Structure formats: structure tokens, C-alpha cells
Amino acid sequence: PPAMKGDLEQFMEWVDEIKEIDVLANADTPDDAAEARKNGAVGIGLVRTEHMFFEPERIGQVRQLILSKSEAQTKEALDNLLPYQRSDFEGIFKAMDGYPVTIRLLDPPLHEFLPGLEDEEVLQKLSSQMSMTVTELVEEIKSAAEVNPMLGLRGCRLGITRPEIIEMQVRGIIEAALNAIDNGVDAIPDIMIPLVGKVQEFRDQAKLVRATADKVFEETGKTCKYRVGTMIEIPRAALTAHEIAKEADFFSFGSNDLTQMTFGYSRDDVGTFIPEYKRKGILLDDPFVTVDVEGVGQLIKSTVKNGREVKPDLKIGVCGEHGGDPRSVEFFSNDAGLSYVSCSPFRVPIARLAAAHAATKKKG
Numbered sequence: 528p529p530a531m532k533g534d535l536e537q538f539m540e541w542v543d544e545i546k547e548i549d550v551l552a553n554a555d556t557p558d559d560a561a562e563a564r565k566n567g568a569v570g571i572g573l574v575r576t577e578h579m580f581f582e583p584e585r586i587g588q589v590r591q592l593i594l595s596k597s598e599a600q601t602k603e604a605l606d607n608l609l610p611y612q613r614s615d616f617e618g619i620f621k622a623m624d625g626y627p628v629t630i631r632l633l634d635p636p637l638h639e640f641l642p643g644l645e646d647e648e649v650l651q652k653l654s655s656q657m658s659m660t661v662t663e664l665v666e667e668i669k670s671a672a673e674v675n676p677m678l679g680l681r682g683c684r685l686g687i688t689r690p691e692i693i694e695m696q697v698r699g700i701i702e703a704a705l706n707a708i709d710n711g712v713d714a715i716p717d718i719m720i721p722l723v724g725k726v727q728e729f730r731d732q733a734k735l736v737r738a739t740a741d742k743v744f745e746e747t748g749k750t751c752k753y754r755v756g757t758m759i760e761i762p763r764a765a766l767t768a769h770e771i772a773k774e775a776d777f778f779s780f781g782s783n784d785l786t787q788m789t790f791g792y793s794r795d796d797v798g799t800f801i802p803e804y805k806r807k808g809i810l811l812d813d814p815f816v817t818v819d820v821e822g823v824g825q826l827i828k829s830t831v832k833n834g835r836e837v838k839p840d841l842k843i844g845v846c847g848e849h850g851g852d853p854r855s856v857e858f859f860s861n862d863a864g865l866s867y868v869s870c871s872p873f874r875v876p877i878a879r880l881a882a883a884h885a886a887t888k889k890k891g
């Protein structure tokens with residue numbers, strides 16, 4: 528006989544029937560994706576692909592890719608990284624069989640991957656790998672540094688200046704989806720462009736994504752469905768949502784960066800003044816934890832309105848930290864009308880409960 532459902536399981540089923548917004552999870556590995564599924568996530572709202580690059584056996588290739596001035600060395604590094612990406616993506620599709628997996632193309636400033644200048648052993652090894660002297664290597668590393676890396680060469684700016692990296696990633700995604708489908712998995716790839724501020728940036732990257740996917744389809748004689756969407760995390764993207772919605776298949780708010788750039792507060796340095804702001808009543812809550820309804824929230828609402836004026840059924844979610852905060856979930860569900868929130872796997876049950884609570888509150 529089938530096992531009796533536990534009380535908690537039954538309760539969570541009711542919770543899911545009541546809520547009006549989907550709960551997805553942020554996950555970067557097949558294990559995280561499996562955990563997310565276990566906790567009831569109905570998809571992955573954000574795969575941060577850069578996390579896959581930090582693995583010890585890959586970082587040497589990533590460093591070569593960033594610093595290389597020769598086409599052959601660039602190609603060698605890309606060829607070595609592709610199988611890793613492909614197997615990671617395939618594992619995530621498998622864990623999320625039948626549910627969407629939103630994969631974000633490379634986002635962080637490239638120099639985050641580079642070794643420190645005091646790390647002599649690593650510098651020695653990398654310089655011989657790349658047939659350079661240590662002095663030459665140090666010069667290359669220094670020239671990659673930026674004064675304001677969070678406002679620098681990251682997100683789609685990377686993809687536009689180094690298209691070969693994006694081609695490798697998209698090839699990995701599409702080949703993984705085709706392999707997964709061959710193995711009976713219903714793979715649903717959603718490819719997401721980060722840090723878009725102008726529709727022209729989205730257009731450039733979406734064209735590259737589609738051309739790369741077409742190349743893989745032609746080579747393999749197979750095809751699969753995929754969508755190309757964008758993060759909305761720069762105020763300029765929010766303000767021009769009507770333009771971007773014409774071309775993007777979905778939106779996902781990066782509420783961490785959107786908060787940073789709307790307030791002009793560094794998300795990495797908030798400890799220096801936010802406690803004092805809270806003591807003085809300038810801020811009631813930390814805006815990086817609970818969505819700032821009056822400011823960032825207004826921007827989110829107008830983006831949704833403008834985006835859906837162009838495309839009434841545009842899928843719009845949020846994948847910043849706020850996606851797992853109960854008060855923010857209520858705002859996203861009841862006030863902003865988002866399709867989904869996405870949060871870390873262990874917060875999924877809390878977000879499901881918060882979503883049901885919000886729906887109950889709305890109905891009165």
C-alpha cells in the first residue's frame with residue numbers, strides 16, 4: 528500500500544494550493560538542485576555559473592582564459608572548461624526534470640578569479656602553464672584590476688567584450704540539454720543575461736546566444752526549446768522595461784544589485800553605516816534583507832507594469848536575497864504581481880509558507 532502522507536507533507540500541499548506565486552531556488556550544483564527539489568522548489572531561478580569556475584581543477588584554465596593574449600591559449604582554455612560546464616548543467620537539468628532551469632551567463636569582474644600577487648607558488652605554476660615570465664604575468668594581473676569592480680567589466684559587459692566565453696557557456700547549456708533529453712529528461716533551459724542596462728546590450732547577447740544554439744543544432748541535427756531573458760538589476764533597465772520586454776522572453780529582478788544601485792549603497796560594505804541608520808530611524812530595515820517598498824519597490828512595480836503592457840504574460844521573477852524574506856515575498860506576491868520568487872534551497876519551505884500567508888491576507 529502507498530505510504531501515508533506525513534502531517535507536514537499534507538500541510539505543505541495545502542500551502543501550495545493557497546499561494547499565488549511560484550517558489551523556485553537558486554542553485555549552482557546538481558546537489559543543490561536536488562536539495563531544492565526536495566524542499567519543494569518548482570525550478571531553478573538562478574544558476575550563478577561563475578561559482579562553477581572556482582573549483583580547484585578549473586581555476587588554472589579560467590586564469591589562462593582571462594590573461595591569454597594568444598588565440599590558441601584562449602581556445603585551449605575554453606576547450607578544457609566546456610566539459611565541466613556541460614556536465615554541471617546536465618546534472619542540474621536531471622535534478623530538475625520537467626521544471627525550468629534559469630542559467631545566468633558569467634557575471635563577476637574577471638579579476639576576482641586571478642591569484643594574489645603574493646601567491647608565489649601559484650604565479651610560478653601559471654606562468655609556466657602560459658609560457659610567460661613571472662614578471663610578465665604580474666603585469667597582466669595588475670592591468671586587469673579596476674578601481675570600482677562592481678561598476679566595471681562584469682555581467683553582459685564581459686559577454687560583449689569576450690564573446691568567446693559566452694559561446695562556450697551557451698554551447699555547454701545546449702549540449703547538456705540535448706544530452707539530458709536523449710536520456711529521457713525533460714530539460715527546460717532559460718538562459719539569462721546579467722547586468723543589462725540598455726536594450727542594445729540585451730540584443731547583442733541574445734543574438735550571440737541564438738547563433739550559438741543554432742550552430743549546435745546544426746552540428747547535432749537535434750533541437751530543443753530554450754528561452755532568453757534578462758536580469759533587471761540596473762535602474763536603467765527598470766526605467767526602460769518597455770523596450771527590453773519587446774525582446775526578452777522573461778525578466779528576473781536582481782534585487783541585490785537593484786538595491787545597491789538605487790540607493791547607491793555598496794552591498795559589500797553596509798556594516799559601516801546601516802546599524803547607525805537603523806538606530807537613528809533613517810532606515811527601519813536593512814534594504815538588502817527586506818525590499819524597500821517606497822523606493823526599490825516602486826521601481827519593481829513600474830517595471831512589471833511597463834513590461835506587461837508590452838507582453839501581458841511576461842514571466843517575471845526575483846532571484847536576489849529578498850526572494851526568501853517573508854515580508855518581501857508578500858510584497859512580490861500581493862503588490863508587485865510577480866510570477867515567482869527564487870531563494871536559496873533551505874529557505875524554500877519558508878518562502879512557500881510566506882507566499883500562502885500573503886495570499887490568505889490578500890483574500891482577507
Ligand code: PEP
Pocket residue numbers: 573575634760780781782783784785846847848
Ligand atoms: C542580484 O543582484 O540580486 C543577483 C541575484 O545577482 P548577484 O547577487 O549574483 O549579483
Ligand code: MG
Pocket residue numbers: 760781783784
Ligand atoms: Mg546581480
